[in-house]
Amino acid sequence: MSQDTRTGLVSEIKGSVTSSWGIGAALLAIGAFALPYLPGTSQFEVFLVAQILTFAIAGLAYNVLLGYTGLLSFGHAAFFGGSAYAIGLFAQYAGVSELLVLLPVGVLAAGTVAAIVGYVSVRHTKVYYALLMLALAQLLYVLTVKLYTVTGGTDGVPITAPTIAGVDYLAMWGYGGYLQGVLYYVILLAFVVTAVLLWTFMHSPFGLTLKTIRDSPERARAIGIPVYQYRWYASIVSGAFTGLAGAMYAFLNGHVTPGTVLHWSRSGELAFMTVLGGTGSFLGPVAGAGAFILIRSQAQQLTEYWHFVMGLVLFLVIVFEPEGIAGIVSRIRRRVRRWRKDRGDR
Amino acid sequence: MYVLQQFLIDQLIIVLNGLSRASTLFLLGTGLSLVYGMLNFMNLAHAAFLPLGAYLSASLIRRTTGVVGDSLGFVGLFVVFLVVLLLVVPAIASMVGLVMEQALFEPLYDLEDDYHLLATFGIILMMEDSMKFVWGGQPVSATAPADLLGTFSIPGGTYPWWSILTILITAAIAGTLYYFLEATRLGRITLAMAEDKEIVSVSGIDTRSIHLKIFVISVGLAALGGALYLPGASITTGLSLEFVILAFAVLVIGGLGSLKGAIVASLIIGLVQAYGTYYIPQLALAAVFLLMAAVILVKPTGLFGEIDA
Amino acid sequence: MAVLQTRELTKTFGELTAVDSVDFAIDSGEIVGIIGPNGAGKTTLVNLLTGVFESTSGEIVFDGRTLGDSPVYSRAQSGLVRSFQIPQICDDLTPVENVRSAILTREGYNKSLFTVLDWEDDTRLEASDLLEEFGIVDQQETRAKAIPHGDKKILDVCMSIAMRPKLLVLDEPTSGVATENKYTIMERLRSYFETSEVAVLFIEHDMELIAEYAERVVAMDRGRKIIDGTPEEVLEDETVKRRIRGEE
Numbered sequence: 001m002s003q004d005t006r007t008g009l010v011s012e013i014k015g016s017v018t019s020s021w022g023i024g025a026a027l028l029a030i031g032a033f034a035l036p037y038l039p040g041t042s043q044f045e046v047f048l049v050a051q052i053l054t055f056a057i058a059g060l061a062y063n064v065l066l067g068y069t070g071l072l073s074f075g076h077a078a079f080f081g082g083s084a085y086a087i088g089l090f091a092q093y094a095g096v097s098e099l100l101v102l103l104p105v106g107v108l109a110a111g112t113v114a115a116i117v118g119y120v121s122v123r124h125t126k127v128y129y130a131l132l133m134l135a136l137a138q139l140l141y142v143l144t145v146k147l148y149t150v151t152g153g154t155d156g157v158p159i160t161a162p163t164i165a166g167v168d169y170l171a172m173w174g175y176g177g178y179l180q181g182v183l184y185y186v187i188l189l190a191f192v193v194t195a196v197l198l199w200t201f202m203h204s205p206f207g208l209t210l211k212t213i214r215d216s217p218e219r220a221r222a223i224g225i226p227v228y229q230y231r232w233y234a235s236i237v238s239g240a241f242t243g244l245a246g247a248m249y250a251f252l253n254g255h256v257t258p259g260t261v262l263h264w265s266r267s268g269e270l271a272f273m274t275v276l277g278g279t280g281s282f283l284g285p286v287a288g289a290g291a292f293i294l295i296r297s298q299a300q301q302l303t304e305y306w307h308f309v310m311g312l313v314l315f316l317v318i319v320f321e322p323e324g325i326a327g328i329v330s331r332i333r334r335r336v337r338r339w340r341k342d343r344g345d346r
Numbered sequence: 347m348y349v350l351q352q353f354l355i356d357q358l359i360i361v362l363n364g365l366s367r368a369s370t371l372f373l374l375g376t377g378l379s380l381v382y383g384m385l386n387f388m389n390l391a392h393a394a395f396l397p398l399g400a401y402l403s404a405s406l407i408r409r410t411t412g413v414v415g416d417s418l419g420f421v422g423l424f425v426v427f428l429v430v431l432l433l434v435v436p437a438i439a440s441m442v443g444l445v446m447e448q449a450l451f452e453p454l455y456d457l458e459d460d461y462h463l464l465a466t467f468g469i470i471l472m473m474e475d476s477m478k479f480v481w482g483g484q485p486v487s488a489t490a491p492a493d494l495l496g497t498f499s500i501p502g503g504t505y506p507w508w509s510i511l512t513i514l515i516t517a518a519i520a521g522t523l524y525y526f527l528e529a530t531r532l533g534r535i536t537l538a539m540a541e542d543k544e545i546v547s548v549s550g551i552d553t554r555s556i557h558l559k560i561f562v563i564s565v566g567l568a569a570l571g572g573a574l575y576l577p578g579a580s581i582t583t584g585l586s587l588e589f590v591i592l593a594f595a596v597l598v599i600g601g602l603g604s605l606k607g608a609i610v611a612s613l614i615i616g617l618v619q620a621y622g623t624y625y626i627p628q629l630a631l632a633a634v635f636l637l638m639a640a641v642i643l644v645k646p647t648g649l650f651g652e653i654d655a
Numbered sequence: 656m657a658v659l660q661t662r663e664l665t666k667t668f669g670e671l672t673a674v675d676s677v678d679f680a681i682d683s684g685e686i687v688g689i690i691g692p693n694g695a696g697k698t699t700l701v702n703l704l705t706g707v708f709e710s711t712s713g714e715i716v717f718d719g720r721t722l723g724d725s726p727v728y729s730r731a732q733s734g735l736v737r738s739f740q741i742p743q744i745c746d747d748l749t750p751v752e753n754v755r756s757a758i759l760t761r762e763g764y765n766k767s768l769f770t771v772l773d774w775e776d777d778t779r780l781e782a783s784d785l786l787e788e789f790g791i792v793d794q795q796e797t798r799a800k801a802i803p804h805g806d807k808k809i810l811d812v813c814m815s816i817a818m819r820p821k822l823l824v825l826d827e828p829t830s831g832v833a834t835e836n837k838y839t840i841m842e843r844l845r846s847y848f849e850t851s852e853v854a855v856l857f858i859e860h861d862m863e864l865i866a867e868y869a870e871r872v873v874a875m876d877r878g879r880k881i882i883d884g885t886p887e888e889v890l891e892d893e894t895v896k897r898r899i900r901g902e903e
Contacts, residue, residue: 072459072463072464074463120639120643123643124642124646126459126460127388127459127462128598128642128646130460131594131638132642132643134591134594135591135594135598135638135639135642136635136639138591138635139635139639142631142632143629143632146627146628146629146632147628200768200769203771203773204767204768204769204770204771204772205759205764205767205770206765206766206767207772208748208756208772209756209760209765211747211748211752212748212756214745214747215746215748216743216744216745216746218739219745219814220728221726221728221731222705222727222731222736222737222739222743222814223731223736223757223815223818224728224731224732224760224761224818225728225760225765226726226728226729227728230765233766263587264587265587268467271464271467272467272468280747305475305478305479307471307472307474307475308471308472308475308476308479310468311467311468311469311470311472311473311474311475312468312472313468314464314468314471315465315469318454318461318464318465318468319453319454319465322461
């Protein structure tokens with residue numbers, strides 16, 4: 001690395017830290033960390049934010065395929081629910097209730113499902129890819145519902161609060177203390193790890209390879225990229241991190257059913273959040289998850305027909321702002337920049 | 347001897363069940379296929395028009411029974427039911443489809459494929475809740491037309507005439523559609539559009555009005571599917587979300603935009619489900635998804651399709 | 656020493672024979688033009704060489720190895736690289752990222768997950784140098800979809816050159832470019848050809864460019880190679896005049 005880029009990097013970091021966006025991000029991070037101890041925060045808010053972070057993980061993972069590789073999946077419920085179910089069933093049959101064991105089990109299960117499903121799907125794109133993923137994921141859903149002797153059928157599987165490194169925080173601190181003092185931080189940590197890792201992956205040569213494939217598979221082949229292979233890798237990365245989100249969901253909700261984690265409408269929701277936030281920006285899906293959960297919780301309080309509200313939002317976003325929230329933000333940024341420039345010229 | 351007889355009777359029932367299932371799937375899937383072939387528009391919300399047709403039928407059957415039930419004889423009442431189910435319900439649903447096409451679907455046609463699926467996912471959520479708002483969340487059924495026809499007896503049981511009627515009506519509609527596509531101007535243009543969109547658009551034909559007509563016809567067919575489905579079953583919310591995948595299965599297995607494909611695929615899925623339900627009830631539905639995945643993998647254009655997505 | 660050699664290379668589509676037992680060889684450092692009327696089989700030939708289609712019969716030997724059914728990407732990795740008539744570039748990446756993607760692939764870095772590209776710069780420098788050589792200024796903010804058509808053609812070729820090919824197949828490198836700019840592109844290509852050992856095969860409709868830049872010309876018609884020789888020989892050939900140059 002030359003001296004030039006190093007100073008360039010330093011000034012860039014300085015610049016981003018001192019910019020209003022950097023300050024905003026820092027405040028947000030501090031806020032997220034301190035949330036359970038802020039005055040006026042109750043279990044409800046902590047649970048809500050934990051839910052947002054869970055789906056933010058899933059959104060970031062989902063966007064590896066949609067935004068970076070150019071594949072719309074209608075089957076991510078298989079990874080999300082696959083992980084949640086693996087944890088529930090493993091806990092039930094192996095009698096293990098330790099987060100440090102269950103978490104890898106869930107992620108590994110999702111990664112394995114993704115490796116299998118991805119392997120057969122990557123030859124297809126667009127509608128065919130979406131439908132193939134849909135069929136394979138729905139296969140898992142139907143099997144889970146029908147093989148009820150093993151899976152508990154539509155009743156699902158309870159997931160008891162796990163011990164963490166052998167410590168049973170639930171017994172020590174009660175549910176409130178466990179949620180606000182432990183589980184929330186586990187989820188926050190999982191989110192930070194996901195964001196850092198996926199940001200790095202997407203800005204690495206691997207990420208550039210995926211973007212090349214997204215924009216022009218034909219060109220990608222012509223410069224020596226094995227397109228199917230990299231689509232497969234992307235599926236596994238996306239599936240494993242979606243599995244991490246599924247694991248967090250399982251711990252947070254304490255119970256999973258086929259309808260809540262494996263049904264194809266869950267896949268649709270993940271796609272929804274990602275598009276709502278914006279596929280063209282790394283952090284877009286995080287904003288999307290936040291907006292989705294907040295709109296949904298408002299809509300649920302307002303009416304029992306909240307699905308209608310969500311459907312309408314999705315429809316309006318696609319017709320009027322396909323770039324999602326990130327698109328709106330970047331438009332505002334451009335306007336601010338132009339306004340500053342105009343003011344400076346005068 | 348007795349064992350053989352029982353086996354044959356079982357087979358007969360399974361095949362009839364399969365055919366009646368196939369009828370519903372055909373009426374649902376063929377419209378989706380027509381619209382996709384013509385517009386390259388993959389409409390997730392198409393499946394919601396089947397429950398719409400079924401709900402409309404339920405309301406109208408009850409209303410009709412209440413108004414004219416006693417004044418007409420057996421035959422008279424049945425004719426009224428047929429008129430309601432075969433004409434009135436598809437007509438009302440088509441009107442709904444007409445309005446929705448212009449307000450919701452048309453703005454989507456020019457977007458990329460991926461957005462079609464997402465936006466119509468939004469629409470299906472809206473439609474599901476709208477139907478729940480109007481008809482409530484409880485299961486709805488209206489068996490009056492099937493009850494009027496009654497059942498015929500076979501050794502060891504009975505079988506409803508309504509299923510037989512459903513199969514016959516669907517077969518007649520498949521024939522009519524075939525005639526429509528091959529022998530009428532609108533039908534031939536529809537087929538031409540599926541083959542080559544540009545040629546049709548430069549030939550001076552008003553493509554927009556054709557899109558609209560075909561869309562409305564496809565909605566009418568799905569609603570008819572619902573109307574024929576209702577007397578033999580009950581409907582509840584969430585049904586659209588289940589039918590979505592079956593409609594796609596018809597499309598994918600038969601081939602995009604192919605009528606012949608839709609017929610054969612409906613028969614295959616219907617029979618697979620019927621046999622599956624009888625012999626391995628746990629895996630009947632799973633078999634359909636496996637079949638769908640297998641077809642996409644082995645022959646992505648479907649059994650009869652020529653359009654590659 | 657021939658870098659590429661085909662023996663009775665044939666491709667049929669049903670009844671149609673698109674490429675009909677073509678024998679052809681090209682040496683390192685040689686610049687060969689391919690001409691022929693529309694439907695002569697030029698593009699099919701390119702697709703056979705690069706591995707888009709599998710040949711019906713015959714064989715292709717590249718760099719001493721028979722290619723068989725090896726896929727497009729592995730041929731590209733081994734140095735058999737093509738450009739596209741209609742530019743195939745990544746619209747949402749900047750021109751430098753486009754070229755950089757090719758360089759990183761050439762170096763086998765695709766799988767590295769933990770190197771953040773914003774911080775690492777030798778491949779970046781190589782990419783912007785290459786583009787600068789061909790007259791495209793490194794604009795960090797501009798996406799490839801926003802640059803002029805002529806620049807897209809150049810970018811497309813640069814992505815291929817960045818692979819450091821042993822054989823470069825250029826599919827009409829100047830098609831769709833304004834006449835006054837065609838020579839600019841070809842001159843830049845020429846200076847690149849002169850500084851490397853690359854063998855170049857270029858399809859071209861413009862006979863003046865063929866006469867100016869090709870060292871050897873192959874004329875094709877109805878899937879067959881009809882003549883193979885110096886530009887003078889080929890361009891003055893009666894069949895070529897009648898079938899390809901449209902003279903009666």
